[in-house]
Amino acid sequence: MRSVVYSETGGPEVLRLVEEPVPEPGPGEVRVRVRRSGVNPTDWKSRAGRGPGKPVDPPQIPGQDGAGVVEAVGPGVQESWVGLDVWVLEAAWKRRWGTTSEHTLVRESNVSLLPRTTSSGAPYDLGAALGIPFVTAHRCLTVAEEGPLRLGPGTLQGRTVLVSGGAGAVGNAAIQLARWSDATIITTVSSPQKAQLAAAAGADHVIDYRQRDVGEEVRRIAPRGVDVVVEVDPQANAPLVARLAAPNAVIATYADDGGGADVAVPVRASMVPNLRWQFVLVYTLPAAAKARALDDLGAALAEGALGVGERHGLPLHHFGLDEAAQAHAAVEQGAVGKVLIDL
Incomplete structure (x- = not known):
């Protein structure tokens, strides 16, 4: 599979496109075939670290948010996940498996169902834009x-x-x-x-x-x-x-x-x-608050209440996997809207 990784901190130029074996999910994990990866400020800030040139071992795959299809599950995870469209939250939080890869491993608790029909008409675009921004907003509105x-x-x-x-x-x-x-x-x-x-x-x-x-x-x-x-x-x-x-x-x-x-x-x-x-910081939210956010976002999606794209006030900027560095740079430079990497 193709993955974008960085093995040292620094600017967008440290991102490299590499070939890796497709990973097998462990206990409590699912493997997702990623269709879209959403780029957030935390992605480039993590890549930049506290300064350039600091080793990152094992090499990190960036990308907290994404959307795709579950293609395999690990021990303890129900087989019924296989084949379902999902959106992903916090894939790379304290893990190497981000969403800027053709396949990634995600904890079962960090995937949620994604309706095939959405108000945006492009479910993977919407799914990859949800994670960090929408859970953050939910917490701000309910705290x-x-x-x-x-x-x-x-x-x-x-x-x-x-x-x-x-x-x-x-x-x-x-x-x-x-x-x-x-x-x-x-x-x-x-x-x-x-x-x-x-x-x-x-x-x-x-x-x-x-x-x-x-x-x-x-x-x-x-x-x-x-x-x-x-x-x-x-x-x-x-x-x-x-x-x-x-x-x-x-x-x-x-x-x-x-x-x-x-x-x-x-x-x-x-x-x-x-x-x-x-x-408010998503990664350290109380578990109950995060669970409520995921439930409510699922309900909002089911009702068609959320959308992305110009008509929903969130222009989309698409990049290819081999353009991950440009995607990171766009977010770092303050692109208005949502930056997505297509796989």
């Missing part, structure tokens, strides 16, 4: 102290969600899931083009922060404040979102797009309304 713990029609009715960066992958996922759950959705973007994407995803109100005052606009739309903030850049936005949060709101941050190591949390502005500041 408030009073819940809800689950998403679905009506679960966020009467609540206002502010999504920072609505044209990004997690921002898009948060908008789609909040829309499915009947929230009022406000999002911020940095250009008219990104505003169109956020609106296509389902946002009710889109604010171009380079053209309008976010604070004034949000207060006009939601005078009592917002109940949930899905935050991509806490270093820049912490003072603002604290002022815009409703009593007992949650500010859930999943990234540090500002690039700083520290966040200055406004204490008094957070204390008086009893705000919760929550940090």
Whole structure:
């Protein structure tokens, strides 16, 4: 089989296309014939490591997310998985078997059924785009102290969600899931083009922060404040979102797009309304929270509530397996939409 690997940390140039034997699944594993691999920021950050030139042994196959067909199962796994379309989450977390390969090994708990018919019309594209972004967004939307713990029609009715960066992958996922759950959705973007994407995803109100005052606009739309903030850049936005949060709101941050190591949390502005500041990383989520996310995403898929592509606010950028380095570079350079590797 053909796989992309890296045996040392560094830039995209360390990725190599190699031939490897097709692996056999061990206990609790399934082997997936990968059709699409989704590229996330964590993929290039793991490849880059803490600096170039650090050995990686055994060579790592990158790619946490993907979609394909189960073709074999290991001991302890039901044979009924064989032949089913699935989407994959966290394939390479503390394992060498990522999704940038024609075949990969995945824990049974990290594969979920993928409907053959989706709202996007391309199930493998959608399946490879789900994993990290959508589970992250689910956690951000369900981590408030009073819940809800689950998403679905009506679960966020009467609540206002502010999504920072609505044209990004997690921002898009948060908008789609909040829309499915009947929230009022406000999002911020940095250009008219990104505003169109956020609106296509389902946002009710889109604010171009380079053209309008976010604070004034949000207060006009939601005078009592917002109940949930899905935050991509806490270093820049912490003072603002604290002022815009409703009593007992949650500010859930999943990234540090500002690039700083520290966040200055406004204490008094957070204390008086009893705000919760929550940090989110998919890989270390509580098992129960992750299981709820997978169940809810399965329900959303079954209802046709999720999609990818321009009309769903998430443009797709396709690369071949031999173009994995270009795919990583595209994500690292901030490509708007979802980068996929086709197999």
